[in-house]
Amino acid sequence: MPDKKSSFLSRLTQAPPVADLRRAKAQLADFVRRVKDEPEAASLLPHLEAGLFRDLLLALADHSTFLWQLVVTDPVRMAKLAAEPPEEAHRAVIESQVNLFRELRSGAMTRDDVVSAFRRNRNTHALLVALADIGGLWDVVQVTQALSDFADASVSGGVNLVLTEFADSGRIVLQNPDSPGEGSGFTVLALGKHGAGELNYSSDIDLVIFFDSESPALPEGAEAATLYTRIAQQLARLLQERTPDGYVHRVDYRLRPDPGSTPTAVSLASAYTYYETVGQNWERAALIKARPVAGDLTLGTNFLSELRPFIWRKYFDFASIQDVHAMKRQIHAVRGHDEIAVAGHDIKLGRGGIREIEFFVQTQQLVFGGRRPALRGRRTLDMLVALHDEGWITDKARDELSEAYRFLRTIEHRLQMVADEQTQRLPSDEDELKRFAKFCGYPNLKEFSKALTHQASIVQGHYALLFEEAPELASDVGNLVFTGTTDDPETLATLQRLGFREPEKAAETVRGWHFGRRSAITSQRAREVLTELTPALLSALGGTADPDGALAVLDRAFGRMPAAVELLTILQSHERLRLRFADLLGTAPRLADTVAQSPHVLDALIDPAFGVASTDEAAIEQQVRQIIGSPRDFEDFLDRSRDAARQMRFITGARLLSDVLSPAQAGEVYAAIAQAIIRVSFEQVRKVFEAEHGVVPGAQIAILGLGRLGTRELTAGSDLDLVVIYDFDEEKRESSGARSLDAVVYYTRLTQRLVAALTVPTRRGLLYEVDLRLRPQGGKGPVASQFRGFVNYQQTEADLWEHMALTRARVLAGDPELTKRVQDAVGGLIAARRDRKKVVKEVRAMRELIAQEKGDDNPWDLKLARGGLTDLDFIAQALILIDAADNSALIGLSPEATFAEARRSGLLNLGDEEILIEAHRLFSALFQWQRLTIEGAFNPAAVPPAILKRLASVAGLPDAKVLIDHLNATRAQVTDIYQKVLDARSGVAR
Numbered sequence: 001m002p003d004k005k006s007s008f009l010s011r012l013t014q015a016p017p018v019a020d021l022r023r024a025k026a027q028l029a030d031f032v033r034r035v036k037d038e039p040e041a042a043s044l045l046p047h048l049e050a051g052l053f054r055d056l057l058l059a060l061a062d063h064s065t066f067l068w069q070l071v072v073t074d075p076v077r078m079a080k081l082a083a084e085p086p087e088e089a090h091r092a093v094i095e096s097q098v099n100l101f102r103e104l105r106s107g108a109m110t111r112d113d114v115v116s117a118f119r120r121n122r123n124t125h126a127l128l129v130a131l132a133d134i135g136g137l138w139d140v141v142q143v144t145q146a147l148s149d150f151a152d153a154s155v156s157g158g159v160n161l162v163l164t165e166f167a168d169s170g171r172i173v174l175q176n177p178d179s180p181g182e183g184s185g186f187t188v189l190a191l192g193k194h195g196a197g198e199l200n201y202s203s204d205i206d207l208v209i210f211f212d213s214e215s216p217a218l219p220e221g222a223e224a225a226t227l228y229t230r231i232a233q234q235l236a237r238l239l240q241e242r243t244p245d246g247y248v249h250r251v252d253y254r255l256r257p258d259p260g261s262t263p264t265a266v267s268l269a270s271a272y273t274y275y276e277t278v279g280q281n282w283e284r285a286a287l288i289k290a291r292p293v294a295g296d297l298t299l300g301t302n303f304l305s306e307l308r309p310f311i312w313r314k315y316f317d318f319a320s321i322q323d324v325h326a327m328k329r330q331i332h333a334v335r336g337h338d339e340i341a342v343a344g345h346d347i348k349l350g351r352g353g354i355r356e357i358e359f360f361v362q363t364q365q366l367v368f369g370g371r372r373p374a375l376r377g378r379r380t381l382d383m384l385v386a387l388h389d390e391g392w393i394t395d396k397a398r399d400e401l402s403e404a405y406r407f408l409r410t411i412e413h414r415l416q417m418v419a420d421e422q423t424q425r426l427p428s429d430e431d432e433l434k435r436f437a438k439f440c441g442y443p444n445l446k447e448f449s450k451a452l453t454h455q456a457s458i459v460q461g462h463y464a465l466l467f468e469e470a471p472e473l474a475s476d477v478g479n480l481v482f483t484g485t486t487d488d489p490e491t492l493a494t495l496q497r498l499g500f501r502e503p504e505k506a507a508e509t510v511r512g513w514h515f516g517r518r519s520a521i522t523s524q525r526a527r528e529v530l531t532e533l534t535p536a537l538l539s540a541l542g543g544t545a546d547p548d549g550a551l552a553v554l555d556r557a558f559g560r561m562p563a564a565v566e567l568l569t570i571l572q573s574h575e576r577l578r579l580r581f582a583d584l585l586g587t588a589p590r591l592a593d594t595v596a597q598s599p600h601v602l603d604a605l606i607d608p609a610f611g612v613a614s615t616d617e618a619a620i621e622q623q624v625r626q627i628i629g630s631p632r633d634f635e636d637f638l639d640r641s642r643d644a645a646r647q648m649r650f651i652t653g654a655r656l657l658s659d660v661l662s663p664a665q666a667g668e669v670y671a672a673i674a675q676a677i678i679r680v681s682f683e684q685v686r687k688v689f690e691a692e693h694g695v696v697p698g699a700q701i702a703i704l705g706l707g708r709l710g711t712r713e714l715t716a717g718s719d720l721d722l723v724v725i726y727d728f729d730e731e732k733r734e735s736s737g738a739r740s741l742d743a744v745v746y747y748t749r750l751t752q753r754l755v756a757a758l759t760v761p762t763r764r765g766l767l768y769e770v771d772l773r774l775r776p777q778g779g780k781g782p783v784a785s786q787f788r789g790f791v792n793y794q795q796t797e798a799d800l801w802e803h804m805a806l807t808r809a810r811v812l813a814g815d816p817e818l819t820k821r822v823q824d825a826v827g828g829l830i831a832a833r834r835d836r837k838k839v840v841k842e843v844r845a846m847r848e849l850i851a852q853e854k855g856d857d858n859p860w861d862l863k864l865a866r867g868g869l870t871d872l873d874f875i876a877q878a879l880i881l882i883d884a885a886d887n888s889a890l891i892g893l894s895p896e897a898t899f900a901e902a903r904r905s906g907l908l909n910l911g912d913e914e915i916l917i918e919a920h921r922l923f924s925a926l927f928q929w930q931r932l933t934i935e936g937a938f939n940p941a942a943v944p945p946a947i948l949k950r951l952a953s954v955a956g957l958p959d960a961k962v963l964i965d966h967l968n969a970t971r972a973q974v975t976d977i978y979q980k981v982l983d984a985r986s987g988v989a990r
Helices: 021-036 039-048 052-063 065-073 075-083 086-106 111-134 140-168 192-196 224-240 268-277 281-288 297-311 319-332 354-368 380-389 395-419 430-439 445-466 489-498 503-514 524-542 547-560 565-573 575-587 589-597 599-606 617-628 634-657 663-693 743-759 787-796 800-806 816-830 836-854 869-883 895-904 910-933 945-954 960-986
Strands: 186-190 205-211 265-267 291-295 700-706 720-727 784-786 810-814
Touching: 021 039, 021 052, 021 065, 021 075, 039 052, 039 075, 052 065, 052 111, 052 430, 065 075, 065 111, 065 395, 075 086, 075 111, 086 111, 086 140, 111 140, 111 224, 111 395, 140 186, 140 192, 140 205, 140 224, 140 291, 140 395, 186 192, 186 224, 186 297, 192 205, 192 291, 205 224, 205 268, 205 297, 224 265, 224 960, 265 268, 268 297, 281 297, 281 354, 291 297, 354 380, 354 395, 354 445, 380 395, 395 430, 395 445, 430 445, 489 503, 489 524, 503 524, 503 547, 524 547, 524 565, 524 575, 547 575, 547 589, 565 575, 565 599, 575 589, 575 599, 575 634, 575 945, 589 599, 589 634, 589 910, 599 634, 617 634, 617 663, 634 663, 634 910, 663 700, 663 720, 663 743, 663 810, 663 910, 700 743, 700 816, 720 743, 720 787, 720 816, 743 784, 784 787, 787 800, 787 816, 800 816, 800 836, 800 869, 810 816, 836 869, 836 960, 869 895, 869 910, 869 960, 895 910, 910 945, 910 960, 945 960
Parallel strands: 205 265, 720 784
Antiparallel strands: 186 205, 186 291, 700 720, 700 810
8 A cells, every 4th residue: 555645746656548649748848838937846847758747747738628727827836736645735725725714813814815715725626636536546435535525624614714704793703713613503514425525526515504593693683594694695605706716616505495485594493394394305315415514513413413313214214215216217307318328428317327326325225224323324335335234235236336436436527627517428529538538547439438338237237126117207196187067175185285275276277278268278189288288287386386376377378378289288298397387487477478478488498508508798699690590581580589589588587597597697698688689680770771771971870778788787677778879971971872861860760770670569579678768868859869969968968867877888789980989988978077066966866856756665676765776876876977087997887896996996995885785786686586577566465475485585585574674774774875975975074
């Protein structure tokens, strides 16, 4: 056995084959030059000329963009890792990660320094583990344990840091500042592979957070749920927010009780009640691996001890086999997981994959662990041994599944080392697959394929012996009879069991469908499909937060649809779509309406790309153009543009609903979709218009977006605020076409055509509402403004509110030269020096006018309620208009960026900046969700309870009552800062 005290270089035993030696050597030569420039890395030079270490670096250069970047960006780090025993380097990184909070507390490091160090430690550890793994120093057990140890250290160190910061601001009372988690009433449990000490290379970490609402750490009057949820949110942000140094861990809190309706941190009392009353077998399986890793460890240990009767049943629990196998059948229902393959195969979820080994072990733990304490361990390999020793599996099953597990986990790590991505899917492209086979140490693809299919077949064979094929899911929902005119008692019992609070009303609704009360389902084919689909459909609706409300929305949709057979057929064919569509019905009726209009938008929900979202404007514009394609004529373009917008906005809303996009990212995507539609529409309109009227020689045009479109905060229901500006040579006023026009008339009509293209309803529905009232002179002025007139008006006639609007302006489309002149002119107008007192006076007057005209006392109106988004916007705009003359960095920023820059410039203190940014994030997120779920005014009395519950969950709060209290408290803080900032900017002492 090698001496663990010897260096990495002396213990290196292997290096993968290289696929592209020429390219790898070129990259290595670049690294050699970097090493020569770093005296502290000079010890590497002899090993870069020949030998196993050189071969290893060539392999990294060839196979892993992520690892090679870590190598070349810091040669000194690479030299240190090569010279040290990996175990010592591992311990040093762990110790640093856990104790960074001490550096902050002592003043040795700033918070920014600590955040950066957190991420640099992760980079160092990621490189260390990869080198030890690929170089043959550590086996898969050592690798997964090292990764788990680092995750423990990151979470523990993160909790220590966040608790210390909260204590410094008086929001929590630490019982032991040297060990902040001790007695904090806040405990973090790791689940999944992290909890088991089997973490994979680029995995999320599954955390659940519980708190003691009676903890002595709570200050007097503090709301426990709110405080501990904020701590949990800060922890996630600290770990997963990406900076130039990277990130630490992606955090997943979704394994907590009822994640769709509970805050991020759950009280111990609520958790006990949940698990005792509605806890499911899959949650028992998850809790097998649970382990306290941070915060109050004693609290976490005691909690798991109390949960032992829930996890480990007193008698052999054979019924759990069906539940766990049902989960596995759901996984295999996804396309691509139904057979053993190599190209494109998912080695975790696919046939013969890692998940089958885990289910094989966990299910038998659930069945037998209540009577066999030896089967209550967390680690898969250990439990294969225990299952054999206890007599439940053969030595062949133990040995073969252990070997397969080690094999598959190693392949999984190689996949994730390529680009630091959480993937378990092998490349589909043959050339990429050949390269990857070499990265895994195989001489060619044939040998790799043979090894993979052999191991997967073995796993599948053992799994099949334990789990016999079961009938389709939801095929035995219960009695569901809707014939006749009276209710069948067993049907009502089934509906009630499914979750319907008013089973009689639900039965009458479905019976009405069969009686033809909805014209959309009167055809024979529609009724045939509906009859077959009803049990599965009602089962899906029963799984939502509000089954009765979801059924009512579906019934209304059937009432509006001309025909439902297409939708019903799609839902019949795809279980996952049924479940997601049911979720839309219950929590986002607006999206459900889109499905009713265009059923095939549901296809996006099962597209593998659904879970990968981009906010890149160019990529989104390309998607819009691809959907529109090549229209036959302008009328066809109008229809296609509406289809494209509907599909893209639906996908965006569904991604927000599924937590693929954050609310802020959704705002960016909605704005990018609108910008793309404007650009494409303008191209089409201009093309047709120029065919009729020619062009004005040398003339140019630019289209400005303002409001939420300008700041990229658009919602599902936002109008588009546009201003159109043009310029031309006064001596060349006539257009060149057969039907020539004067330049002013030309651009007026061109603008009208553009607005019509964006707003006119067609058979495919509406596109956008467009508001041009922010142009010079508002509704009284021309629809398009000449550049010189626009600038002159803004300099001499415009009211301050018009300049406030300009702070949110950006150019969306147009001719390059004019777009730059317009953007520069807008920047100059914003940067003009102004009378501070006059600005403050007019800002206040404008705010009061809005309050008088639109009201400011509706606590659910996130824009207009006093202290809401309007006040936040006004604070940002006042700061910009008063101070941009001396600080041009304020120009062109979002409100949150404005607050941050204002703090850096000394215009805001740190506490006020944090309150304003947090308030803006909260209000914007909730506003985004309001607009996603409900059209028109948000009236809580008329809103389904599931939506109110979802809003509270978005804010990380337990229910709507706590949410409204929190909103009111936050608005009061914003109102106070609003007055303070305006007083300060006008020179009034407080």
